[in-house]
Amino acid sequence: MSAGATLSEKILARASGEESVRPGDIVDAKVDLAMSHEACTFVIKSFKEMGAKKIWDKDKIVIILDHWVPASDVKSASLHKTIRDFVNEQGIDNFLDVGRGGIAHQILAEDGWVLPGMLVVGSDSHTPTAGALGAFATGIGFTEMAAVFALGELWLRVPENLKVIMDGSMGPRMDGKDLILEVIGQLKVDGAIYKAIEFTGSTVDSIGISHRLTICNMATEMGAKTGIISPDAKTEEYLAWTGKEYEAVRSDEDAVYQEERVFDITDLEPQVACPPNVDNVKGVNELKGVKVHQAFLGSCTNGRIEDLRAAAEILKGEKIHKDVRMIVMPASQKIYHQAMKEGLFDIFLESEATICAPSCGPCFGGHGGLLAAGEACISSTNRNFVARMGHPESFVYLASPWTVAASALYGEITDPRSV
Amino acid sequence: METTLSGRIWKFGDNVNTDDITPSPYLTITDPSELAKHVMENLNPEFAGGVQKGDIIVAGRNFGCGSSREHAPVALKAAGVSLVVARTFARIFYRNAINLGLPVLESQELVDLVEEGEEIKADIERGEITVSSGKIIKTNPLPENVLGILEAGGLISKVRRILEAGE
Numbered sequence: 001m002s003a004g005a006t007l008s009e010k011i012l013a014r015a016s017g018e019e020s021v022r023p024g025d026i027v028d029a030k031v032d033l034a035m036s037h038e039a040c041t042f043v044i045k046s047f048k049e050m051g052a053k054k055i056w057d058k059d060k061i062v063i064i065l066d067h068w069v070p071a072s073d074v075k076s077a078s079l080h081k082t083i084r085d086f087v088n089e090q091g092i093d094n095f096l097d098v099g100r101g102g103i104a105h106q107i108l109a110e111d112g113w114v115l116p117g118m119l120v121v122g123s124d125s126h127t128p129t130a131g132a133l134g135a136f137a138t139g140i141g142f143t144e145m146a147a148v149f150a151l152g153e154l155w156l157r158v159p160e161n162l163k164v165i166m167d168g169s170m171g172p173r174m175d176g177k178d179l180i181l182e183v184i185g186q187l188k189v190d191g192a193i194y195k196a197i198e199f200t201g202s203t204v205d206s207i208g209i210s211h212r213l214t215i216c217n218m219a220t221e222m223g224a225k226t227g228i229i230s231p232d233a234k235t236e237e238y239l240a241w242t243g244k245e246y247e248a249v250r251s252d253e254d255a256v257y258q259e260e261r262v263f264d265i266t267d268l269e270p271q272v273a274c275p276p277n278v279d280n281v282k283g284v285n286e287l288k289g290v291k292v293h294q295a296f297l298g299s300c301t302n303g304r305i306e307d308l309r310a311a312a313e314i315l316k317g318e319k320i321h322k323d324v325r326m327i328v329m330p331a332s333q334k335i336y337h338q339a340m341k342e343g344l345f346d347i348f349l350e351s352e353a354t355i356c357a358p359s360c361g362p363c364f365g366g367h368g369g370l371l372a373a374g375e376a377c378i379s380s381t382n383r384n385f386v387a388r389m390g391h392p393e394s395f396v397y398l399a400s401p402w403t404v405a406a407s408a409l410y411g412e413i414t415d416p417r418s419v
Numbered sequence: 420m421e422t423t424l425s426g427r428i429w430k431f432g433d434n435v436n437t438d439d440i441t442p443s444p445y446l447t448i449t450d451p452s453e454l455a456k457h458v459m460e461n462l463n464p465e466f467a468g469g470v471q472k473g474d475i476i477v478a479g480r481n482f483g484c485g486s487s488r489e490h491a492p493v494a495l496k497a498a499g500v501s502l503v504v505a506r507t508f509a510r511i512f513y514r515n516a517i518n519l520g521l522p523v524l525e526s527q528e529l530v531d532l533v534e535e536g537e538e539i540k541a542d543i544e545r546g547e548i549t550v551s552s553g554k555i556i557k558t559n560p561l562p563e564n565v566l567g568i569l570e571a572g573g574l575i576s577k578v579r580r581i582l583e584a585g586e
Binding site for chain 1: 461481578
């Protein structure tokens with residue numbers, strides 16, 4: 001009898017019309033959902049060069065503006081206009097313009113676009129975020145997305161499977177971010193190239209979808225093709241409002257993994273990724289005394305309502321350090337609205353943080369909160385490369401929303417459990 | 420696409436990311452030749468001005484990690500780079516390069532055997548690289564479907580043929 005299949009293998013087999021697939025197989029897979037953002041401008045250019053006239057299925061394409069929103073200059077305004085014209089010409093209903101959506105990866109999850117078992121592609125490297133809901137979600141380039149827009153399918157090499165088992169209960173003021181930084185610090189930035197990382201274990205079972213989205217979001221920082229978590233009762237609860245039906249495909253007990261890595265989370269302290277690479281990870285207490293000039297809370301990695309609540313718990317009744325400016329950027333319009341209704345904005349404003357509209361802007365060094373030479377930022381985002389958030393001689397430290405808020409209060413990297 | 424080519428080497432280290440190749444201030448640029456003017460500017464300011472048509476990049480592990488921005492291989496190709504050889508590639512960069520018709524080969528050893536500026540020859544189809552001493556390095560040959568995309572001149576040409584055949 002043949003061995004069982006992983007969740008990733010089951011999804012890719014179904015999408016390619018095969019009985020079963022194994023790592024190394026090259027399949028032509030039909031896409032269930034294709035997401036694009038401002039990259040769509042370049043997708044449209046390739047789409048036209050291909051001689052394509054009509055998109056393959058308008059119900060399976062979602063376009064969400066998130067990188068330069070609101071338009072930061074004339075060039076980005078022109079990118080947006082190109083996309084709006086294409087959306088109108090093709091009759092694409094699923095288009096979320098400024099003020100109607102937010103950061104694409106968050107929207108795919110919170111608006112119920114992604115369901116367990118789907119094959120999702122996005123023209124953005126953080127597309128694996130959707131793997132937290134049990135989908136096989138992967139990032140692709142712009143020309144490739146144009147081919148998907150035209151044909152609805154793409155070739156994929158079935159990836160090897162890496163099982164990351166996290167065991168133990170997560171301590172107070174800890175986040176999915178701390179867990180994934182610990183994993184990246186161990187596996188390194190090329191530790192999962194071409195692979196599907198499946199996250200499992202008692203920790204993963206016990207944490208909510210918000211943490212899981214953060215974990216899968218950063219699988220890409222190890223080179224993974226996807227990060228994925230088998231759906232469970234928490235997934236079902238998260239998606240209940242959609243009323244949509246799906247088959248909750250899970251990995252078989254006897255599925256084959258190329259490698260398994262076990263992480264004991266029990267005594268983990270908050271983790272921080274130091275510049276200039278995401279795998280340069282240290283415990284927060286090793287970084288005492290490191291000054292920060294900016295604190296950023298937001299992005300597809302950590303801009304959810306749970307993240308804002310965490311920061312607000314730290315900041316309530318306090319003023320942030322006089323040498324620090326703090327930027328809060330909820331990841332979607334819905335989160336923005338919810339935070340306002342919960343009174344979190346009062347807390348942020350009284351602590352002298354500024355609140356901005358949902359955008360990817362500062363995270364990728366686009367606009368809205370960039371750094372000058374010599375400045376350091378403690379950030380809830382996902383990359384700390386040279387020049388990532390501004391000047392090539394600025395420094396980005398990646399951490400959880402708890403650590404970002406605590407560091408904003410003291411003007412230096414601070415353990416949120418000590419606040 | 421030419422399946423045999425030769426060029427001068429530019430060497431890079433491990434984990435060259437897409438922000439290094441095309442920094443974010445240039446991401447709204449749509450003209451490839453404009454992008455090429457800024458390629459690698461934070462990592463090697465000499466590169467954009469010095470790179471010549473046909474030059475070859477030889478790098479370490481995880482070349483092209485980071486974002487899915489296709490600007491990165493677009494800029495390299497527009498700057499004249501004819502081939503990238505690395506110990507390993509980040510997967511989205513790898514696919515983007517192939518889709519644009521920029522060949523990429525994986526070799527664990529080449530980066531340790533060659534010098535900056537050295538002339539090498541490559542046979543893409545056979546996956547063989549000849550260094551200046553005459554030594555032949557075998558790389559992992561490209562899968563058949565990948566070679567098919569390169570031979571068609573990239574994914575745009577390939578899809579155009581599929582669409583034309585379907586009409």
